[in-house]
Amino acid sequence: MARVAGCVLCETDGGVVVGRTPLLRVIRAEEDPRYPAFYRVVWTDHAREFTDLTPADRTHCMDVVAAVEEVLRHHLQPHKVNLATLGNAVPHLHWHVIARWTWDAHFPGPVWASEQRTPSAPRLAEVAAAQSRVEADIAQSLRRWAGTPLGA
């Protein structure tokens, strides 16, 4: 099924679009200024669960998740990268790719757990300053799939 009325990820991009392949987009999440390196890989068609994709589509999806993780590691050297697809509130397949540091608001907890601290402002500014380089590299990385005849 391609699009579902009322689904926020069918009807809107859901964030700042950083790049696309024929089957998905990468967006920067904008909801939380404490996480300037929080990206999402959003499947274009409305799929609910990861296993609603074909094996080939799943591999493409995770290749892109890995490509985003690699760019984050290269530019930002995060303490850890967190990957997750939950979709309890928005059941349209999207993968969170989040760079994490020991100084961030929730570390070592997940970003959905209780806040541990106010994150370091200078560190946050450093990450934010790298955003344009990070996103240029993600866009460049996604070009390898441009025009590829993907799909089931």
Added chain:
Amino acid sequence: MARVAGCVLCETDGGVVVGRTPLLRVIRAEEDPRYPAFYRVVWTDHAREFTDLTPADRTHCMDVVAAVEEVLRHHLQPHKVNLATLGNAVPHLHWHVIARWTWDAHFPGPVWASEQRTPSAPRLAEVAAAQSRVEADIAQSLRRWAGTPLGA
């Protein structure tokens, strides 16, 4: 690197072992009785990040994550499946595969967020009663990779 001293997932199974492939194991998490369908796919070697695996190993890892998700969906019809690799506290690659229901303790939040309610005891008992069938099917599903010469 194969094993790291002091790493709980290098030194212990980390839960009830449900099945293995030549490169990983599937365990049932036992920490939280409110989640009787909470499994983990644990990479045997000590890898920190998903992108520390080769592309072939990543595909194998996600094939197993998908296989576990499929068994959970088949037997339990969860409202949603949650997949995540965080590793902030235990930086040894492991994927959480969690069956979620609207009646569970945290829905629609992640299991790491604030508790929403006491889960329905009869529903929990139903899920727990299916555990042996679920785990027999996961073990069976993993047999397709037994003896496969996998690896980088």
